[in-house]
Amino acid sequence: MSKDWVSFLLIRVPIGAIVLAAICQLAAALLDHVPMRRNRSDELAVAIQADHAPHRIVLLGDSVTRDSTWRFSLGRDQDDVVNLSTHGAIGVPGEYFILRRYLESHPPPEYVVLSMSPEVYFGIVKTERMHYYMWYTFDRAEERAFLKQYLPDIDSKDRGPAVLDPQERIVERLFGLFHRSKPALVKAMQAPDASAAVEPPALNLSDGDGERTRVSADVNSHVRSLESASLGQICRLGVQYGFQIRVIWPPVPKAVADGFSSEGVYRNLEKDIDGVLEQNGCKASYFNLNSVRVYGNFHRDGMHLLGEGWEERAASDFKNYFMSLPDRNSDRAGTGSS
16 A cells, blocks of 8 residues: 555544544534424424414324314414424423423413324334434423433433534534524414315225224323323423313224224323323313214324315314313413413
8 A cells, every 4th residue: 555545544534534523513513502493393492482472272282183283273263272283203292392382471371282192192202203303492401301301311312423413413403594484383364164075085095904003002002201291291380370181182093093992092091191190280181083073084104184175174173172162261361471
C-alpha cells in the first residue's frame, strides 16, 4: 500500500470523521429548541398553547377516531368540541400530555372524551417507536421524567453522538425550522351527514382471519403500567379541574365487535380502567359506537374505516353522542386554569 493511501486511511479519514461528528453535534445543539413539525401530535403540542377558546368537550383519540372525525364539526357550534385526536403511537401518555398542555391555556372543559382502540390501552407500541413520536415532542423535564419512570431506556439513542441519529436530531429539526405556517388547531365547519352514501361492501379489505387474530390477541390483555399511570393522571386532572371522563369504543368490524363483547375484552378493559380511576378519585362512563350501527368497510388492518362515506357516518355518530351530553355549566367560558 502506498504512503498516500496509508496517510489517507490513518490520518485523513479519522480527522474527517471527527470533524463530521463535531459538526453534527453542534447542529443538534443549535436545533434543540426547534419544535418538531412532523405529524398531528407535533402540531397539537404547539398549537394548543396558542389557542385560548373555551370548549365544552375535549376529544382525545387515536387515528381510528381522527380519520373519521377531523373533517367535521362535532358539536353544537364550532367551539363546542375541540378535536385533539392524534394517533395510537403516542398512546395514553401522549393524550395525557396533550390534555395537560391544553388545560394550561384554556378554561376547563365539562367533559374529556377518550376514544381509542383497546390496543392503545394495552401498550402495544414499542419503546423505540414511542421515542420517535414522543421524546422530542413532549420534551419538558416533567414529561420526560414521567416516561423514563416506566420506560427507562426510552432515551438510550440520545446517549450516543448526534452523527449516529441525524434524522431525528438534525434533519427533522430543520424541517420544523423552515416550516412556514404556524401550528393551528383544525376547526372544521361541515356537519356530518348521518345518511351519507357509503362505499359498497366489495371495497372492504378487512378479512376474517385478521379479525379473529385481533380478538384472540386481546382476550388476555390488560392495561400496561405506563398507560395505567397516564389514566391516573388524567383522572387527577379531572378532580382538579372538574371535568367528567367519558370513554368511547370506536368503530370496528362486526366480527371484532362481537368477539370483543362475547370474549369479555370490553368488559375486562373497562374493569381495568375503572380500577385505576377509582384509586385516583374519579370514574368514567362508557359508550360503544358499534351499538349504534354496523360499520361495513375497513382497511386491511381491520381498524381504520375505509371510505369517506363510512367516515362521515361515524362522525355523525360521534356528534350525536356529544350532543347528548348534558350541559354541566352554563358558563362555558368559566375561569382559566391555575
